[in-house]
Amino acid sequence: MSLSLRPSRADLTAALCPESIAIIGASDNPHKVGGRPLMYLSRFGFRGRVYPINPARDVVQGVRAYSELAAVPETPDLAIIAVSAAQAPDAVRACAAKGVKVAIVMAAGFGETTDPNGRLAEQQMVAEARQTGMRIVGPNSQGLANFGSGAVASFSTMFVEVAPADGPVAIVSQSGVMSVVPYGLLRERGIGVRHSHATGNEADVTLAELALAVLQDPEVRLLLLYIESIRDAAMLGRAADFAREREVPIVAVKSGRTTRGAQAARSHTGALASDDQVVEAFLRGHGIWRVSDMHGLVRTTELYLKDWRPRGRELVIVSNSGASGVMAADTAAELGLPLATISDTTRRALAAGLPDFASVANPIDITAALLTDSQLFGSLLPVLAREPAADLFLLALPVAGEGYDVAALTRDAAAFAAQTNKPVVVAAPQDSVAAWFRSAGLPTFANQTDAIAALAQLASHEGLRRRRPAPMSLALTVRLPAGASPLLNEADSLAFLENHGLPVVPYVLCLSADDARRAYARFGGAVAVKACSDQAPHKSDRGLVVLDVRSADDAAAAFTRLMTRLGDLKLGRDGIIVAPMIAARRELALGARIDPTFGPVVMVSDGGRYIEALPDRAVLLAPFDGDAARVAWQSLRIAPLFDGVRGEPPLDLEALCAATVRLGQIAAAGSGQLASLDLNPVMARAAGDGVVIVDALVERAVPQ
């Protein structure tokens, strides 16, 4: 196996395919943390050299042991540190001194606790390892297991519970348990797993690095991740991009998606909480399919391993039960799979072979007639195989067995799958029936809802995987006005946006009542008069805005009132702004901020008074293109308004998307200088009339 295709930050070959392994704290008892890896290395065919370290024994589990690492006759590639938390730092020091490339620290009681001593000890171990270039996996790691190389450096009991078999699946997890539960579920279904790695506290080596490393293993065809905290988004993005290139799907649980879950994650591995909408956008943007639990992680495995790449989402349901078809139609609708409209040609051909009371509309209901005539399947499926409208097939057999020729049904279904080369799954709650279809290599589910969910995941994930990431736009240079205040006042904020290509309302910054009069004269009609101060965000709530001013006198009066009010509030007085009132079909909002983990994040949102109380928003990670912006806007609850309802004209979604893309470019190009941009309201007008940003607040980045 070669890991040399794309070296990660440091080469983790020594972790995954070591030629020699030392086990510090090796135990003669194969049921102990220090004994189990030794047992696994011999049992699972590791062909390199193994050096048990145990000061009290010459031989451990039949292997010659050494009293200390220094006494080992070569420099091991990998060291398993299976001693207590108290002894681990010394062991790390010894490994670094010996020149070990990677050390796995298994003991818990470090950075995952609230104990400052534990945290400090963890940092010191990493610091000492860095001096010699040694990498540390853990602490608090259950270990790494590569069933391709036999390097099973793990103390999990799962590999005793369920025998391993090498195969195309790789699992990388921040949790020990979640590195092996998917392994167990897959192995019980007869699927081979090559990699099962747990990173633990990630004091040094991260999940993203290990993900990139296992993706360089050409045998890996599916990568499963369990994530509590994305620490190095850029590295995970690289791994995902490489997976896309290699056409390896990635499925991930990212837990802590609720507030309470995020709290629990913090107390589990000290995970940092990120805004879950941002996490979601990151994963989707990188073509990673997100699931919510351990069963979800493995549900679709067989479909991925078939290399089915559905070209659409149109489902055909075939069942011997009308009820099953009805429930499947409900589930499909809820999961966004339309039912294919079967062509007349196909319908006629189907009707010829089915009893009168059967239904040849989709869902196709063979009815209980299948019991008396098992040939129905065989005459119907070849017809369906040629149906051009179908992208996905569900064969649902809620009842079969006794009296049915299940062998023939299985043969017909397998021939059908081979003929169509489109995804075909079987739902059969009776395991005796399911076993037939499984043995014929068809993905088979006890639960029909799971079967449809798997098809929906395959089709949706295919959509994500096909979407090319938007290229980073480099043309823009961002220049903020000089100044020390963390916020730009409204005039500077609007000018900044305008200078960088966004459509803002015309305005005049007035420094006197006469200025206000002249500004009114310039715009006429109805104007807004707003205090301008780099210390005054949230102007409306503080009485710093006068709307619908309709004369020069009133504008001058408003000037005076607002300047006084700024003084009363002891806020800097940069003047007041006069701007025309802009009529909008809908008030919307845009925002951007630089996320410490994920970089520039853009928020698209419905606007108005209840923007916080009744949120309706979506996020985008820059860079993104107009299509992505459109998808984000169309995902809002208010999306129907974009098309126009009740005789209203459609909104200018094109201009809105252009502004959204521009904001993403500004945020990306200005990452070092900007902390956030708040554009609210953004006045959306009828198609062709554009959008107008009426108020804005730009926040500088705090210099590091």
Place this chain on the structure above:
Amino acid sequence: MSLSLRPSRADLTAALCPESIAIIGASDNPHKVGGRPLMYLSRFGFRGRVYPINPARDVVQGVRAYSELAAVPETPDLAIIAVSAAQAPDAVRACAAKGVKVAIVMAAGFGETTDPNGRLAEQQMVAEARQTGMRIVGPNSQGLANFGSGAVASFSTMFVEVAPADGPVAIVSQSGVMSVVPYGLLRERGIGVRHSHATGNEADVTLAELALAVLQDPEVRLLLLYIESIRDAAMLGRAADFAREREVPIVAVKSGRTTRGAQAARSHTGALASDDQVVEAFLRGHGIWRVSDMHGLVRTTELYLKDWRPRGRELVIVSNSGASGVMAADTAAELGLPLATISDTTRRALAAGLPDFASVANPIDITAALLTDSQLFGSLLPVLAREPAADLFLLALPVAGEGYDVAALTRDAAAFAAQTNKPVVVAAPQDSVAAWFRSAGLPTFANQTDAIAALAQLASHEGLRRRRPAPMSLALTVRLPAGASPLLNEADSLAFLENHGLPVVPYVLCLSADDARRAYARFGGAVAVKACSDQAPHKSDRGLVVLDVRSADDAAAAFTRLMTRLGDLKLGRDGIIVAPMIAARRELALGARIDPTFGPVVMVSDGGRYIEALPDRAVLLAPFDGDAARVAWQSLRIAPLFDGVRGEPPLDLEALCAATVRLGQIAAAGSGQLASLDLNPVMARAAGDGVVIVDALVERAVPQ
């Protein structure tokens, strides 16, 4: 067994506990539709008399047979008609002539098809049966199976696949397959099923009747329903009320919940589609828990059969995996189960028994330390059993087995469950581990998400079951004004509502421009001027409303304009209405209609221009009380506004609920006279200021 407690429309004892059964079309081949029931009756211990009818044989499956029904020496209680669709009508006629009490028609090809001959034949069979008082189950019925009496009058193959055992569960289904799939899933888990009945086309006997009948069986402790169409809501309501009295929970799949699913149901059993929100309200109102698929139907069975009645929703999660705890916390949050805040006393006691790196906050993370010390469970659980904040417990063991003392863990968990007497479920993906806990009688799930979903269902269903239905209010008499027009004009609509106790805007119906002037003088300020015609609903869209009129002259001008416009539109001219503009904190809407299946239905909704395009509404079935109205309003997306946000005062939810209840009373009392009532907008003002109905449209029922 006695079914005499509460007789249903006609007594179905003969169907469930017959003393004698004839099988028309009895076959010697036990794998045929006419052979299987005979085999079942002998195999499953039916102790009554059985009369195979077969013109060609003297003995069928070893039982003396008769050439025709007329030759049978007694009148059988029940007849199984297992002949073809063509022969079924004759068989029905023969049964009626013989005096049979109930006939089960198994053949398909009747009302479930689009063939008018089939539909007609079905109607004729029912008509002939009615002449002698015979009841018909089916046609297109798989049959009825009562494992208590041994009366297994079904041709399902499932009872061969999975051996029956009598027990506390009853299944009544409109689908044959769905009468036996839950049976199979439950039997495989060792749970006894007494009733498994399929109603088929329900030409006569309905699911609701059979539900009521099986509920009269004192052995039944849980009722599972599969419904495609609720045909007799009142009977199902009676059954549900009786189940509530008997404390028997009902869980139902009501399929066809999406448009596509409803279409599929129509082509399956000719099911009528009902607005799914109304179905949902009906089921909830009757304490029936709705699930979405066959696995959902059986998921929570063990918990119900424990007779656990949780008093709250506060969950405690205990796991040997932090990741498992994090995912459980996410799932719990999404399912609306708060995590219990563990008391300090309990925490201290827990901390004393756990390693430092374990977490005693909820989720409680025992960590992998459980592997080396299986006693941790036993020392921790008795402490938790005394925790007053806990209502529900999840014990999650994603990894155990080899190296763990699973026997001891099981003992400790079982003792804990006995001690707390609160719901305790176990999640264990390894079946070898799960088997231990199952054998100790603990509800055990492979999938942790399922385990939490079962707890959430139990707790939520308990909430529904505890809610007493609102008593029918009888005091109200509804009087509609005389007239023939299907719609009341706005003046009459408002007057009708006011006369029946609802708060409406003051208004004047004007028949001249001078009337309009006087009306303006009466109200002053800003008024609305609206055309009044019983032919003019949707006034705003047709230019028949002038808002914000601020002088008597303008009111007079508006009068003239609107009367002209009514004339131009060729609409009846009942005058114009002048009414003061009412300021609202929020425009809402209320509606009511008489549903042909479910009776009076009230809709509560956010208001405004986009009421259709961006729906935010809930429905209530009358009668309901103020608490139910509050729950409905609080279920809307705009619910945060009721409490007041951004410094706004709260809305007058009390007045809103009172109006909602009143509307329900009017709709219920006026069911024969009213078709619908549309109150839009309903102006919600600050708490204490009430609500005002500003426009209304009352629609008369079309006389039958």
